Amino acid sequence: MAFFVKISAPCSLAGHGTTSSSSGSSRSKRGLLLPVGAGAGAGAYGGRQYSDVVPVPALSQAQASSSGGRLRIFSGTANPRLAQEVACYLGMELGRVKIKRFADGELYVQLQESVRGCDVFLVQPTCPPANENLMELLIMIDACRRASAKTITAVVPYFGYARADRKMRGGRESIAAKLVANLITEAGAHRVLACDLHSGQSIGYFDIPVDHVYGQPVILDYLASKTICPDEVVVVSPDVGGVARARTFAKKLSDAPLAIVDKRRQGHNQSEVVHLIGDVRGKVAVMVDDMIDTAGTVSQGAELLHREGARAVYACSTHAVLSPPAVDRLSSGLFQEVIVTNTVPVLHHRTFPQLTVLSVANLLGETIWRVHDDCSVSSIFQ
Amino acid sequence: CVMGSEQVRVVVEEEGKTKKRMGVAEPRSAPPAVWTPRAPAQEARLAALRTDGRDSRLKIFSGTANRPLAQEIASYLGVDLGKVLIKRFADGEIYVQLQESVRGCDVFLVQPTCSPVNENLMELFVMIDACRRASARSITVVIPYFGYARADRKAQGREAITAKLSANLLTEAGSDRVIVCDIHSTQALGYFDIPVDHIHGQPVILDYLASKTISKDLVVVSPDVGGVVRARAFAKKLSDAPLAIVDKRRQGHNMSEVMHLIGDVKGKVAIMVDDMIDTAGTITSAAALLKQEGAEAVYACSTHAVFSPPAIERLSGGIFEEVIVTNSILLPEHKCFPQLTVLSMANLVAETIWHVHRDGSVSSIFQ
Numbered sequence: 236m237a238f239f240v241k242i243s244a245p246c247s248l249a250g251h252g253t254t255s256s257s258s259g260s261s262r263s264k265r266g267l268l269l270p271v272g273a274g275a276g277a278g279a280y281g282g283r284q285y286s287d288v289v290p291v292p293a294l295s296q297a298q299a300s301s302s303g304g305r306l307r308i309f310s311g312t313a314n315p316r317l318a319q320e321v322a323c324y325l326g327m328e329l330g331r332v333k334i335k336r337f338a339d340g341e342l343y344v345q346l347q348e349s350v351r352g353c354d355v356f357l358v359q360p361t362c363p364p365a366n367e368n369l370m371e372l373l374i375m376i377d378a379c380r381r382a383s384a385k386t387i388t389a390v391v392p393y394f395g396y397a398r399a400d401r402k403m404r405g406g407r408e409s410i411a412a413k414l415v416a417n418l419i420t421e422a423g424a425h426r427v428l429a430c431d432l433h434s435g436q437s438i439g440y441f442d443i444p445v446d447h448v449y450g451q452p453v454i455l456d457y458l459a460s461k462t463i464c465p466d467e468v469v470v471v472s473p474d475v476g477g478v479a480r481a482r483t484f485a486k487k488l489s490d491a492p493l494a495i496v497d498k499r500r501q502g503h504n505q506s507e508v509v510h511l512i513g514d515v516r517g518k519v520a521v522m523v524d525d526m527i528d529t530a531g532t533v534s535q536g537a538e539l540l541h542r543e544g545a546r547a548v549y550a551c552s553t554h555a556v557l558s559p560p561a562v563d564r565l566s567s568g569l570f571q572e573v574i575v576t577n578t579v580p581v582l583h584h585r586t587f588p589q590l591t592v593l594s595v596a597n598l599l600g601e602t603i604w605r606v607h608d609d610c611s612v613s614s615i616f617q
Numbered sequence: 618c619v620m621g622s623e624q625v626r627v628v629v630e631e632e633g634k635t636k637k638r639m640g641v642a643e644p645r646s647a648p649p650a651v652w653t654p655r656a657p658a659q660e661a662r663l664a665a666l667r668t669d670g671r672d673s674r675l676k677i678f679s680g681t682a683n684r685p686l687a688q689e690i691a692s693y694l695g696v697d698l699g700k701v702l703i704k705r706f707a708d709g710e711i712y713v714q715l716q717e718s719v720r721g722c723d724v725f726l727v728q729p730t731c732s733p734v735n736e737n738l739m740e741l742f743v744m745i746d747a748c749r750r751a752s753a754r755s756i757t758v759v760i761p762y763f764g765y766a767r768a769d770r771k772a773q774g775r776e777a778i779t780a781k782l783s784a785n786l787l788t789e790a791g792s793d794r795v796i797v798c799d800i801h802s803t804q805a806l807g808y809f810d811i812p813v814d815h816i817h818g819q820p821v822i823l824d825y826l827a828s829k830t831i832s833k834d835l836v837v838v839s840p841d842v843g844g845v846v847r848a849r850a851f852a853k854k855l856s857d858a859p860l861a862i863v864d865k866r867r868q869g870h871n872m873s874e875v876m877h878l879i880g881d882v883k884g885k886v887a888i889m890v891d892d893m894i895d896t897a898g899t900i901t902s903a904a905a906l907l908k909q910e911g912a913e914a915v916y917a918c919s920t921h922a923v924f925s926p927p928a929i930e931r932l933s934g935g936i937f938e939e940v941i942v943t944n945s946i947l948l949p950e951h952k953c954f955p956q957l958t959v960l961s962m963a964n965l966v967a968e969t970i971w972h973v974h975r976d977g978s979v980s981s982i983f984q
Contacts, residue, residue: 338896338925340732341765346775363709370735373786377777396710407715407751409743414790418742421789422782529707558707 306607307350307384311359311375313368314580317392317596318358324600330355334371342367344374346382354607355384356428358599361395361415362556362579369395369415373422380423388426388606389419390599392578393526393554397433400440416440428602430578430595431525431553446612448602450553450576451480453593455487457574458521458551465489467546469515471496471522473536481523484551488521496536516544519571526554527575530561537569547571554578555592557585565589674754675974676719680728680744682737683947686761687727689963694971699724703740711736713743715751723974724753725796727966730764730783731923731946738764738783742790749791757794757973758787759966761945762893762921766801769808784808796969798945798962799892799920814979816969818920818943819847821960823854825941826888826918833886833913836861840891840903848890851918855888863903883911886938893921894942897928904936914938921945922959924952932956 309330310318322329331347357379359372372389379387399411412433419427420443428446432438438445468491472481478495485491494513520540527533527550537548548570555575557565565573566587575581576595598615605612678699679687691698700716726748728741741758748756768779780801787795788811796814800806806813835858839848845862852858861880887907894900894917904915915937922942924932932940933954942948943962953959965982972979 339764339923340734340925341768341779342735343768344777345773348775350775365709366711366735366739370738373782374777374779377779377782378775381771381777382775395708399710399712402750407717407719407747409713409746409750411710411712411743411746414742414746417789418786421785556708 306356306603307348307353308356308358308603309346309375309379311357311368311371313360313362313371314358314392314577316580317360317577317594317599320594320596321358321390321600321603324597325604332375334375342371342374344371344378346378349382350379351383352385354386354388355379356388356390356603356607358390358392360391360393360578362393362554363395363558365395369418373418376419376422376424386425387423388428388603389424390428390603392430392595392599393556394429394432394437397437400434400437412437413440416442426606428599428606430599433525446602446606448595448598448612449616450578450593450595450598451484451487452616453576453595453598454551454553454574455484457591457593458488458549463519465491467517467519469494469513469518469520469545471513471515471520471536471540473522473524473532477524480525484521484523491521494520496539511539511543514543515540517546519547519549520545521549521551524550524552526556527552527561527565527573528556529558530564534564534567534569541569549574551575553595555581555585557581561585562587674722675725675970676717676722676753677725677727677970678715678744678748680726680737680740682729682731682740683727683761683944685947686729686944686961686963686966689961690727690759690967690970693964693967701744703744711740711743713740713747715747718751719748720752721754723755723757724748725757725759725970725974726792727759727761729760729762729946731762731921732764732925734764738786742786745787745790745792755793756791757796757970758792759796759970761798761962761966762923763797763800763805766805769802769805780805781808784810787811794973796966796973798966801892814969814973816965816979817983818945818960818962818965819851819854820983821943821962821965822918822920822941823851825958825960826855826916831886834884835859836880836882836885836887836912838863838880838882838887838889838903838907840889840899844891847892851888851890858888861887863906878906878910881910882907885912887912887915889915889917891917891919893923894919894928894932894940895923896925897931901931901934901936908936916941918942920962922948922952924948929954 307330308318308322309332312334318329333345333347335343337343357372357375359368361369361372376387376389396411396415402408402410420441424443426444427441430448431450432447438447468488470481470485470488470491471494472478473496475495475497482493485493494511494515497512522533522536524533533550540548550570550573553576556579562585566589570589572591573589574591576593578595581592601615602612675696676699677687677691677696678701681703687698702714702716704712706712726741726744728737730738730741745756745758765779765783771778792811794812795809796816798816799818800815806815835855837848837852837855837858838861839845840863842862842864849860852860861878861882864879889900889903891900900917907915917937917940920943923946929952933956937956939958940956941958943960945962948959968982969979
C-alpha cells in the first residue's frame with residue numbers, strides 16, 4: 236500500500252463528475268544517449284581520431300530533446316480526459332493524432348508525430364459504443380504498427396465484451412471476449428493493459444502479455460478517507476459470481492465481515508433476488524462489483540439489504556457502464572453513495588447527486604511507467 | 618423501384634454420379650417446392666438438392682445489414698435461410714446464437730459491411746466465431762459491399778491500412794473463404810490469406826441497360842482516372858461504345874473537384890460508371906461537366922449505393938436521367954427518389970454460392 240499513501244484523499248463534489256487525485260512526483264525526462272559504435276566509426280572514418288566521431292552539438296541537442304525519450308501515449312476518442320490525466324501523471328504530453336469519421340461512418344486515423352522505435356501506449360476503453368470504440372482501437376494499433384512503433388500496448392481501462400466469456404447455453408454461440416482478444420492481437424498489439432476484467436480467466440484468451448490492474452485500491456483509499464467506523468461495515472457481494480472480489484475487498488477493509496446476495500438470473504440483463512446470506516442489520520453495507528451496467532443487480536441487492544435492516548448502503552464499482560435505466564435506479568434513494576472510477580467516462584447527463592467518480596489515472600500512469608521501465612507491476616498491489 | 622434482373626446462366630456441366638458414403642443415412646426429402654423455378658439451371662439444382670445428401674449441408678445465414686438480399690439468395694437456391702438469434706445488450710454489445718445445427722455444414726454468411734460499418738463488421742465477426750465454435754465444416758462470408766475497401770493504402774504517413782486490417786480480422790475470426798462484390802481496388806484481394814471470389818455487379822447493370830431502348834449514340838464515362846479500367850470493360854460489353862474520362866483532382870477526403878473532360882460527349886447519351894456512389898460529389902460534379910460539354914442525357918451506374926449525406930439531394934437534383942444501382946446495400950425508403958432504379962444481384966450471388974459449394978468454376982459466370 237506504500238504507493239497509495241501518495242494519493243491524497245479525493246475531495247469530490249457529489250454529482251460534479253471526475254475527481255482528480257493529486258499528482259505524484261513527476262517523472263524526470265531522461266536524455267537520449269547516442270550510441271557510439273566504435274567498429275562502425277572506424278570503418279566509416281578510417282584513420283580519424285575517435286574523439287571526432289560524435290560532434291558535441293549533436294549530443295547536446297539529443298540531451299535537450301523535448302520528446303522525453305521513447306515513451307509515447309496516444310488517446311482514442313472514448314476517454315480522452317483519462318488519457319490526459321495519465322499523461323500528466325507521467326509528466327508528458329499526449330501524442331498528437333487525427334481521428335475522424337468519413338460520411339459513411341468509416342473511421343480514419345493518422346498519427347501526427349513520429350513513433351518510430353517508440354514504446355507506444357494507446358489508451359482506449361471499449362465502452363459503449365462498443366463496436367465503434369473497438370474498431371477505432373484496432374485501426375490505431377494498425378497505424379502504429381505501420382509507422383514502425385517498436386512496441387504497442389493497448390491500454391483498455393474498460394474491456395467491452397468481457398462478459399461474453401463463455402458459451403452460456405452450451406449452444407451455437409460465439410465467445411466474443413476471446414474473439415476480441417484475437418482481434419487485438421491480430422491488429423498488431425504486443426501487450427495489453429486491462430483494468431478489472433470481468434473474469435480472471437479472460438486473461439488466458441490473449442496470446443500476448445496482459446497486465447491486469449484493479450480499481451479496488453483507489454476505491455479503498457477513498458473509503459478509508461471517510462469516517463465510517465470499521466465495526467459497522469459489512470461488505471456485500473451482489474451476486475455469487477463476485478464473492479471472491481468482495482472477499483478480497485473485505486479483507487483490506489479492516490477485515491470486515493462478508494454477506495452475499497443470492498440471485499437467480501432469468502435472462503440477459505434481467506435480475507431476480509432470492510435472499511441474503513449473512514447479516515447486515517444495523518450496519519453500513521458496502522456493495523462491491525466490477526461494473527454497474529443497467530444497475531438491476533445492484534439495485535435489487537440494495538432493496539434487499541434495506542429490508543434486512545441495513546442502516547445505509549454504498550455501491551462501489553470500478554466500471555460505470557450505466558446503460559439505461561441505470562441512472563434512474565441508482566438515484567432513486569436506495570444508495571447513500573455510488574462510488575465508481577473513470578475507466579468509462581461518466582457523461583454529464585448521467586451524473587446524479589449520490590455519484591462519486593474517482594480517478595484511476597495515477598494507477599494507470601504508474602503501471603505504464605513500470606511496463607515501460609520493465610519493472611514489477613504486481614508490487615503496486617502488495 | 619426495385620427491378621429483379623434475370624441473371625441465370627446455364628453452365629453445361631457433366632456431373633458425375635455422387636457415390637453415397639457407407640453408413641451415411643439417406644437425408645429426408647426436401648419439402649415440395651412452393652414456388653415456380655424460373656430457369657432450367659434451378660430445376661436441375663432443385664433436383665440435385667432432393668437427391669444429393671451432401672447438398673443438405675448448405676446453410677445460408679443472414680446478418681442484420683441486408684436481410685432482403687439474403688432472403689432472395691436463399692429463394693433462388695431453393696433453401697430456407699438459417700435461423701439465427703441476433704440481438705444487442707443494453708450496452709450495445711452484440712450477441713449471436715445459431716438456432717439450428719451447422720455441424721459439418723458449408724455455411725455462407727451474408728452480410729455487407731455498410732453503414733453502420735463497425736456495427737455490421739463486428740456482427741459478422743461474432744457470427745463467424747459462433748459458426749466456428751458450432752463445428753461448421755467451412756465458413757464463407759458473403760460481403761456484397763466491403764466497408765473500408767477504400768482504405769487500401771497509406772495516403773500519408775503514419776496511417777493504418779484498414780482494408781488489410783479488415784481482411785486480417787475476418788481470417789482471425791475464423792472464416793475460410795470470402796465472396797466480395799466489386800471491391801474498390803482489385804489489389805485488396807491480395808490482402809486475404811484465404812480464397813476470395815470477386816464477383817461484379819456489371820452484368821446485372823448491362824442486362825438492364827440492354828433492355829432499355831436508348832436510340833442515341835452512347836459514350837461510357839469514367840468519373841475519375843482511377844476507374845478507367847472498370848469503365849473500359851463496361852464500354853467493351855456495351856456494343857464497344859466509346860470512352861470518356863473526367864479528370865478530377867481530389868482536394869481532401871470526401872471532397873471533389875472537377876478539372877476537365879477527356880473525350881467527346883456532345884450530342885451523345887453519357888453512361889457514367891463507378892463502383893460506388895458515396896456522397897455523390899464526384900459523380901455529380903462530373904455530370905455537370907458532361908452537360909456543359911453537350912451531353913444529351915446522363916445516366917449514373919454504380920454497384921454500391923452507399924448514399925452518405927448529401928448524396929440524395931445531389932442525385933435527385935435533376936442532373937441525371939436515371940441512377941442505376943444494385944441492392945448490395947439495403948436502401949431504406951427515405952433514400953429513394955424518382956430517378957433511382959435498384960437492380961437485384963441476388964441471382965448472381967446465389968449462382969456464385971452454388972458454384973463455390975459444388976467446387977465449380979466461378980469465373981465462368983462472367984464469360
